[in-house]
Amino acid sequence: MTGEEMHALVERLYPVCRSITGDGVRRTLEIVGEHLPLDVHEVPTGTQVLDWTVPKEWNIRDAYVKDPSGARVIDFRRLNLHVVGYSVPVRGTYTLEELRPRLHTLPEQPDLVPYRTSYYSETWGFCLSQRTLDGLGEGPYEVMVDATLADGHLTYGEHVVRGTSDEEVLISCHVCHPSLANDNLAGIAVAVALAARLEAPRLTYRFVFAPGTIGAITWLARNRDRLGRIGAGLTLACAGDPGPLTYKRSRRGDAGVDRALAHVLAGRPHTILDFSPYGYDERQYCSPGFDLPVGSLTRTPYAGYPEYHTSGDHPGFVTAEAMADTLETLWEAVRVLERDGxxxxxxxxxxxxxxxxxxxxxxxxxxxxxxxxxxxxxxxxxxxxxxxxxxxxxxxxxxxxxxxxxxxxxxxxxxxxxxx
Amino acid sequence: MTGEEMHALVERLYPVCRSITGDGVRRTLEIVGEHLPLDVHEVPTGTQVLDWTVPKEWNIRDAYVKDPSGARVIDFRRLNLHVVGYSVPVRGTYTLEELRPRLHTLPEQPDLVPYRTSYYSETWGFCLSQRTLDGLGEGPYEVMVDATLADGHLTYGEHVVRGTSDEEVLISCHVCHPSLANDNLAGIAVAVALAARLEAPRLTYRFVFAPGTIGAITWLARNRDRLGRIGAGLTLACAGDPGPLTYKRSRRGDAGVDRALAHVLAGRPHTILDFSPYGYDERQYCSPGFDLPVGSLTRTPYAGYPEYHTSGDHPGFVTAEAMADTLETLWEAVRVLERDGxxxxxxxxxxxxxxxxxxxxxxxxxxxxxxxxxxxxxxxxxxxxxxxxxxxxxxxxxxxxxxxxxxxxxxxxxxxxxxx
Amino acid sequence: MTGEEMHALVERLYPVCRSITGDGVRRTLEIVGEHLPLDVHEVPTGTQVLDWTVPKEWNIRDAYVKDPSGARVIDFRRLNLHVVGYSVPVRGTYTLEELRPRLHTLPEQPDLVPYRTSYYSETWGFCLSQRTLDGLGEGPYEVMVDATLADGHLTYGEHVVRGTSDEEVLISCHVCHPSLANDNLAGIAVAVALAARLEAPRLTYRFVFAPGTIGAITWLARNRDRLGRIGAGLTLACAGDPGPLTYKRSRRGDAGVDRALAHVLAGRPHTILDFSPYGYDERQYCSPGFDLPVGSLTRTPYAGYPEYHTSGDHPGFVTAEAMADTLETLWEAVRVLERDGxxxxxxxxxxxxxxxxxxxxxxxxxxxxxxxxxxxxxxxxxxxxxxxxxxxxxxxxxxxxxxxxxxxxxxxxxxxxxxx
The missing domain is CATH 1.10.10.10 (Winged helix-like DNA-binding domain superfamily/Winged helix DNA-binding domain)
Structure with missing residues (x-):
């Protein structure tokens, strides 16, 4: 896949409203499945996974705040970030004063809409730009969230490229963010491109497309018996912004994957960070009970750019060149893992x-x-x-x-x- | 204790004429004992302690050099540094020419009186400023040292704050220097303040107030059976000058106390020095047979300031602020030792x-x-x-x-x- | 030996036409033998030594290229670098066009004659300056190489200074280069001077004067049983150029010899290089099967100066001062090896x-x-x-x-x- 093809995939995935459960994840895996054969797993609400429980499934059809004239001043259909993720259904009339505690803005980035969720505490709310908020009158407003939060499933997908060795390389991408391009549609696109390029490798490559945190925890809970096969792994995220590459070491710090990435990055502008228990799903893979050799490859790292978790992270923020560069670096690292001995x-x-x-x-x-x-x-x-x-x-x-x-x-x- | 209270203690201790034995040490321990209950130990002259022998006890009442007019041109009662420590008794008349080999000055610091001792070789002498020496005529001079050097005892004091654990933290201060404020009245004052602040600690804290070298050696000789309990220790000296803090690592270099001090100093101006077998009683605690985890905390280190071992090290040289800062740092280190695990x-x-x-x-x-x-x-x-x-x-x-x-x-x- | 005496030895050895075998090596060892008693070993052609075989012995008496007027435009007797080492005999007439593939020059150093050999592939050729080549007409030229390549021996010499300990210090110099002063007549001269200075040492010092690569391999093959005695070693080369000293660590990197050289070089301008499997015979001593604690001492290192392997490396390029300095450094290192414990x-x-x-x-x-x-x-x-x-x-x-x-x-x- 070329950088342009990866960018086209980002654009196609962008409008889908993903969350940690629900049809948005399913639709995302369907689109990925057009490129790669995927095993899609559905895990029922209430399933115990490590210290966690699979939550209710959330699906949303529409949401808005209408002003007295009937105009949708906040409109889910225009941008799915406008609704706090996992908002419970609501239908009612509110003054601006009443609504205000449920309205999230970024006063220091007044034109951007923030991304907010409330997975584990039942509530509802809207996100909007400070600029929009400042223009709102006293109301009253008609508020509607047409969502369901009910028993269902958590969904994740896997694609495996078998090698001659049982030893596995894990590539993990989170698929739970709605309309955010760099975080993590670009990561998904680069993973898809890498999988497509692998032909008869020595090692076995396992691609996991799962919701962040609860998805990785679910996958870990269901695969405990074979984690010993994982010889190297990467969480792949923020793979398309124009910044230089960043590698964050695994908890071990000197695993093969840490050495391989350091070697291939040495010839490029880059940053190497020590492990920290914050960021993407390396948090789970590197928890002390598992301590898997899993690092994290990004361009600008987690939370390191102003567009992070805002409406500024749209497809125009990620570039075909950056994704192609991420892919080539990853490919060089794969060659090291393949040939080293x-x-x-x-x-x-x-x-x-x-x-x-x-x-x-x-x-x-x-x-x-x-x-x-x-x-x-x-x-x-x-x-x-x-x-x-x-x-x-x-x-x-x-x-x-x-x-x-x-x-x-x-x-x-x-x-x-x-x-x- | 506030910095001011510590400074007041320094001023009170300053005039006492201390040496490695004698009533000056006893009086010092008496004054410390007004703040802390002290176990005072008396070890007889001639006692074998490790490779050493407890020396004769030295006491001095008066000493002077009188010029032909009868004026005391060098006067022990004005400043006890004027007499070489452990000077033997003398009474006689000498020309300047005859006296000169027994007169110690600092030609490069012409206004300061040096501090000199001769513990292990029986002699006598006087210390004076170069300025004073330059003003002396040919004499003859009446010379008197009213001292006794005789069988007696070496005296040291201990204060223990018991914790729930038998593991001990050793705080060791030398108490053998006469009128020198930073070296080591400030260290004594900070140790007293630390002891006063400890309430129901986890660890047991042992404060040793002993003469330098021979006192530490005596303490070690008498406590060999329980040195294994010492989990951390510090010699505390030069604790009141205006320079930044200095920590000198234990011989081990990575003991808990080394780690704790490095951590608490990280946020302050400071210097960390590797261990060297010179300085204060860490020399003894860190001798290879014991190799105790004992570092040394000072402000400007051993011999590192121009006033060191001169009459310039008077109470005006040390400040309440500096002692309070030393105490706070020590307290933070104690909190690390207490809470770490x-x-x-x-x-x-x-x-x-x-x-x-x-x-x-x-x-x-x-x-x-x-x-x-x-x-x-x-x-x-x-x-x-x-x-x-x-x-x-x-x-x-x-x-x-x-x-x-x-x-x-x-x-x-x-x-x-x-x-x- | 003084620096001047070492320089005189370099000048005396300079005209001898050395190669990896033949009378040039024998003559060189004879001259060295005037200073030190040498055991000279002769190993027959065809002897299997580790992975190699001792080659035929090469001897040359004369060689030239004469122009149509009969003038020797390339003349072995003027400079032995003019003939490619190990050239087979030839006698014939050639045009410049025909000769050209057999003529080696340095176009970027047009006044210098390069040094070339062809030990393991039977051929012949001449080396000359680009300037000379540019002045040659079309010919025809009379070409003569009066050499023999026939069964014979490989020759090397050893000198041992016995100490009270069986532990050995190996000093190895390559003696296979023809008229090149720094590489390695200076090394030979410093080794001779070091041997002369050793008197009743604690350690045993073994000096090996052998052709590069095949000579070291031959020595290793014939001394496998006692390599365990070697506690430290150095290849000594490029010991006389005016650059600062360079020490290249043994493969182990922290052997006693590495520590000793680092210590004595610390007070001088110097460079320390990590081991690399290229350079002088430390390549053989540090091959993984032997892994001997052998480093390499040079001034400007292997191939690091423009005169390297050219006619520019003549006795005027090396100085008495530089050789004396190399010797003193070596002597200090010897003192460390002798006294350490x-x-x-x-x-x-x-x-x-x-x-x-x-x-x-x-x-x-x-x-x-x-x-x-x-x-x-x-x-x-x-x-x-x-x-x-x-x-x-x-x-x-x-x-x-x-x-x-x-x-x-x-x-x-x-x-x-x-x-x-």
């Missing part, structure tokens, strides 16, 4: 004679040794079973692929043997 | 649902999470039995007390259990 | 009373403690069997010799005992 030098006493094996130029005394030959020397020197190719790449300062190519050549010449 | 998250799989336990705001989607909530997430994430609250505070960058409060709230909700 | 404080509880043992000034209270006393305190404090004198020197910031002198004084007073 520990090798043993089978001729470890002195250097083996590369020349007679056709692996070395035969005119000596030249000072311009080529990097590829250097890569071979590094791989031979470090392949004592204790260092991985990524260790060699990091220590030598050579690109991972050059090191992995050198290892392949040496293995081909019978000088190297894979250890794990 | 390892906890276990009892709901370690995914985050526990804080909301239904009243530990979390119920309106989601807001980007301004409060630090207190972050502290709870950090405590939950790191409480795997391997990290202490101080580890959490250091890693998260949050203040220790906020982290400890979060742990208390989580323990109250049944989510956390203390491990040690 | 782990000691145990026999009076580890508190400080021992240095005064009564005559190890301490008797007038206390002075702030200007001498460094030598500080060194004693450091040695006493750290001598728990776990820290070496070099550890103490590094931690205290005191010079190694002062620390070692302090240890000697303490040992003399019965306060310290050597552990290993």
């Amino acid at each position: 520990r090798y043993r030098n089978l001729s470890p006493y002195g250097e083996p004679q590369l020349g007679r094996r056709g692996l070395y130029g035969s005119i000596g005394g030249r000072s311009d040794t080529r990097e590829a030959q250097l890569a071979m020397l590094w791989v031979l020197n470090q392949s004592d079973g204790g260092h991985s190719l990524l260790d060699v790449a990091d220590r030598s300062g050579l690109p991972f692929d050059m090191v992995a190519d050198a290892a392949a050549a040496l293995e081909g010449a019978g000088l190297l043997k894979r250890e794990d | 390892r906890y276990r998250n009892l709901s370690p799989y995914g985050e526990p649902q804080l909301g239904r336990r009243g530990l979390y705001g119920s309106i989601g989607g807001r980007s301004d999470t409060r630090e207190a909530q972050l502290a709870m997430l950090w405590v939950l994430n790191q409480s795997d039995g391997g990290h202490s609250l101080l580890d959490v505070a250091d890693r998260s960058g949050l203040p220790f007390d906020m982290v400890a409060d979060a742990a208390a709230a989580l323990e109250g909700a049944g989510l956390l259990k203390r491990e040690d | 782990r000691y145990r404080n026999l009076s580890p509880y508190g400080e021992p009373q240095l005064g009564r043992r005559g190890l301490y000034g008797s007038i206390g209270g002075r702030s200007d403690t001498r460094e030598a006393q500080l060194a004693m305190l450091w040695v006493l404090n750290q001598s728990d069997g776990g820290h070496s004198l070099l550890d103490v020197a590094d931690r205290s910031g005191l010079p190694f010799d002062m620390v070692a002198d302090a240890a000697a004084a303490l040992e003399g007073a019965g306060l310290l005992k050597r552990e290993d």
Whole structure:
């Protein structure tokens, strides 16, 4: 998928009103399913998942605040952020004074509509720009939220690309935010593009499209037996804004995924953050009982841009170029995970004679040794079973692929043997 | 005790002529004893203490150098620094020429009187300013030291505040310097103020007021059986000069006391020094056979200010503000030692649902999470039995007390259990 | 040996046409043998050494390219770099066009003649300056290489200075380069001077003068049983250029030799490089099967100066001062290796009373403690069997010799005992 195709997917997903449950998530998974075969799971309300319980399912058809003239001054149909997520049904008449505690604005960003939810406390409310609020008269207003909050299901989707190894790479995207483009439609689009690019990999790749927090917790609760297979993982979010890439380390801090991302980011403008128990679903994957090797890849990180969780996070905020760049970086990291390994030098006493094996130029005394030959020397020197190719790449300062190519050549010449 | 009260104590202690033995130490402990109940120990001359022997007891009543007119040009009664500590008795007439080898001055600080002692080699001498020396004629001079150096005792005092735990915090102050305010009357005053503030602590606090070197060695020799109880300790000195605080690490370098002091100093102007086997009695506590977790807290460190070991270190050199600041820092460190501990998250799989336990705001989607909530997430994430609250505070960058409060709230909700 | 004497040795060795085998190496070892008794080893062609085979022996008597007038436009007798090392015999007439693929120049350094060899692929060729090549007409040219490439031997020399300990320090110099002064006649000269200076050392010093790569491999193959004795080693090369010293760490990175060189270089302009599997024979000594504690000492490192492997590396490029400085540094490092050790404080509880043992000034209270006393305190404090004198020197910031002198004084007073 090109950056443009990813952007088109973001635009198509944008109008859907997602929440942690309900038809918005189902519709989102349907659209994703047009690109990838998805296993869609429905988990009933009331199911115990770890310390949590699957909540009631929320669906909304319409919502508005009408002024005395009958005009919809706040209109869900124009922008689904206008309703506080999980608002309970309401129909009534209110003065502005009565409504005010239920109206959420951003006084410091007066043109933007905030995004608010109330999943675990039954209430209702509206979000609007400060500018709009300032223009409202005393009322009375006709208020309507046509929603249902009832027993139902929590929905999530999975797509698996099987490799020759059972070891899994987990890519997790939250799918619970309504009309917010960078957070997380861009992440979904990049995940879809990555899945489409994987062909006959060595590792198994598991893509999880689930609502934030409760979705990840549900997935973890239902997959406890096989979490041991996860050798690396990433939550993918905020993948399309124009800022440089940010990698947040897993709780372990030095897991393979942490090393791989640090290596591929080294050649690009980037930031690396230590783990913190706040942000996206790495919070759940890295809880101490699981402590999975899952980091988080974003561009500008969680809550780090002014448009975050506002109507400013629309499809115009994310770019095809940024998503393509996120995808390429991810692809390089995948190549590291795919090709990395520990090798043993089978001729470890002195250097083996590369020349007679056709692996070395035969005119000596030249000072311009080529990097590829250097890569071979590094791989031979470090392949004592204790260092991985990524260790060699990091220590030598050579690109991972050059090191992995050198290892392949040496293995081909019978000088190297894979250890794990 | 306020800074002013500590300063008043310094002024009261200042005129007493202390040395490593004798009535000056006894009088000092008497005055300290007016604030704290003290166990005063008397150890006879000749007692073997580790590699040392308790020396003879020295007491001095008067000493002077009178010029031909009978005027006391050097007068012990004006300033006790004028006599070399442990000077043997003398009475005689000397020309300036004969006296000169026994007169100590500071040519580069011509107005100050130096502080000199000769504990382990029997001699006598006087200290005076270069200015005074320069004004002296040829003499002859009548010289008198009315002192006794005879079998007696070495005296030290202890005050213990018992906690619920046998684990001890050692606070050690040297009490052997005569009229020097920062070194170490200010340290004594801060220790007294700290002891007074402790109420029903968890840990047991042992305050040792002993002469430097030989006193610490004597205390160590007499307490070898229970040194294992010392979990943290500090020598307290130079606690009142106007410079910023300095912490010198214990020999271990990463003991709890080193971690605690680094944490509380982080928010203040300060210096942290690695251990070195020079300075105050941490030299003895950190000798390799004991290797106790004892650091040293000072303001300007040992020998680091021009007034050090001169008549310039008088009560005007130390301030109430500085002593109050030293005390507050010490108090924060004590709070860390008191409250720190390892906890276990009892709901370690995914985050526990804080909301239904009243530990979390119920309106989601807001980007301004409060630090207190972050502290709870950090405590939950790191409480795997391997990290202490101080580890959490250091890693998260949050203040220790906020982290400890979060742990208390989580323990109250049944989510956390203390491990040690 | 003085710097001037080392320089004279470089000048004497310079005209000899060395290669990896042949009479040039023998003549070089003969000259070295005038300074040191050498064991010269001859290893027959065809001998299997690790992954390699000892090649045919190459000897050359003359070589030239004559222009139509009969003038030697390229003349081996003027500079032995003019012939590609290991050129096979040839006699014939060639046009410039035909010769061109066999002529090696440095277009970017048009006045310099490059150094080229072809040890493992039978061919022939000439090296000349670009300036000379540009002046050549179309020919025809009479070409002659009067060389033999036939079964014979590989030659290397060893000199051993026995110490009281079997533990060995290996000093290895490559002796295979023809007329190149810094690389490696200067290294040879410094090694000779070091050997001459060693008198009754504690450690055993083994000097190996062998051709690069194949010589080190041959030596390793023939000495596998006793490599375990090597406690430290250095390849010594580029020891005479005017640049500052460079130490390249062993593969282990923290071996004793790495620590010793870092300590003695700390007071000089210098560079320390991490190990890399390229450069001199540390490549072989540090191959993963051997992993010997062998670093590399040079001034400007391998391939780091424009004269490297060109006719610009003549005796005028190396200086007596630089070689003397290399030798002094090496000598300081040798002193560290000789004197270092782990000691145990026999009076580890508190400080021992240095005064009564005559190890301490008797007038206390002075702030200007001498460094030598500080060194004693450091040695006493750290001598728990776990820290070496070099550890103490590094931690205290005191010079190694002062620390070692302090240890000697303490040992003399019965306060310290050597552990290993």
